[in-house]
Amino acid sequence: MQPVSETIKLLHRHTSVRQFQDKPVSDELLAAIIGAGQMASTSSNVQAYSVIAVTEQPLKAQLSALSGNQAYIEQCPVFLVWCADLYRLREAAAPHLQGTESYEDTTENLIVATVDAALAAQNAAVAAESLGLGIVYIGGIRNEIAKAAELLGLPELVYPVFGMCLGYPAAVNGVRPRLPLAAVLHHNRYDAGTTVQQAGVYDDISRDYMRERTGGQSDTAWSEMMAKRQTQPSRLHMKEFLLNKGFMQR
Template sequence: MKPTNETLELLNRHVSVRQYLDKPVSDGQLAAIIEAGQMASTSSSVQAYTVIAVTDPALKAKLSALSGNQAYIVQCPVFLVWCADLYRLRESSAPHLQGAESYEDTTENLIVATVDVALAAQNAAVAAESLGLGIVYIGGIRNHIAEVSGLLGLPELVYPVFGMCLGYPAGASGLRPRLPLEAVLHHNSYQAETTVEQVKVYDEITRDYMRERTGGQKDTPWSEMMAGRLAKPDRLHMKEFLLQKGFMQQ
């Protein structure tokens, strides 16, 4: 029998929220949420991330336009932009290096910073949901990442990884089914045949989910949706942008 408790129940109720009430998030709530994010694991304590809380309506509107005109960016009371940040690491370490070569611009450190952002953001998401708030991640800020970076004044070695709408949900959203556990949890080695076979199981689950969600108008399985995603050359500007920002030099 699988164990259960209040934390597990909260995690298993997670849904993306795309409609928000016209109700503010208090400074105290925001501080508690970000502080919870800060307690996530971080590689070697580098804490290589910065969060920009955007509440100005005009700025949110500009970010929405750059992110594919997603209306919930404008509607939510707080839009968080989660940034991988190696600038702070470089600048604060420089006085101690006394001219020695520094390797903040390696591909490994880009990975470290990006993982740090994701871990902190998910901690923050759980904290927000524990307070009755809702979130949705916004990868669309990478559609025009140079413009977003300029708009937010991001220096060298800082890039916006994703956004996060934050606010009180307006109405309930349905749970979206995930891959079967057997597709994700492998014991002692990678089970290549099992993980592909389990997708067939998941395809039937997602067909049923899509039929219910669309009133029978669609029954597209997960594997077909993913094929459509892979067939689309998406955000091919990212590599050049990251190189220009000083990342992946070594």
């Protein structure tokens, strides 16, 4: 029997929320959620991320348009933009360098900052759900990332990793099943055969889920959806944007 706690139950109830009530999120609540995000693990305590809470309706509308016209960006009371941020690190450390070369522009530090932002965001997501709110991540903020970065006033060495709609759910979707544990949990060595075999098991699970979700209109397997996704080039501008922002110089 697997151990169960209230936290584990909460995590297993997670689902993306795309319809929000017309109910504000108070500054106190937002501070509590972001504060919980700050307690996530961070590489060497660099805390290389920042969060922009967008509440101005015209700005949300602009960001929605840049993110694929996802209406829930406008509908949610708070749109959080989670940014990898090496600018603050560079500027805070500069007075102490005394001419020593600094390496904040490396590919490794881009990874560190991106991971830091993701860890903090997921902490915040769990905190929000524990308080009765809902979230959905928005990768579409990277669709026209240069324009989004300009709108948000992002300096060199800061980029938006993803957005997050935050608010009180007006409707909740069913929980989408994940890959079998055996597909992702390896013991001591990577098991290439098992992970592919378990992806096949997941195809059957995902077909059943899609049939139920669409009322029998679709029964597309996960591997089919992934094959279609992989044949569609996505955001090929990212490398150039990151280089222009000062990332990945070494």
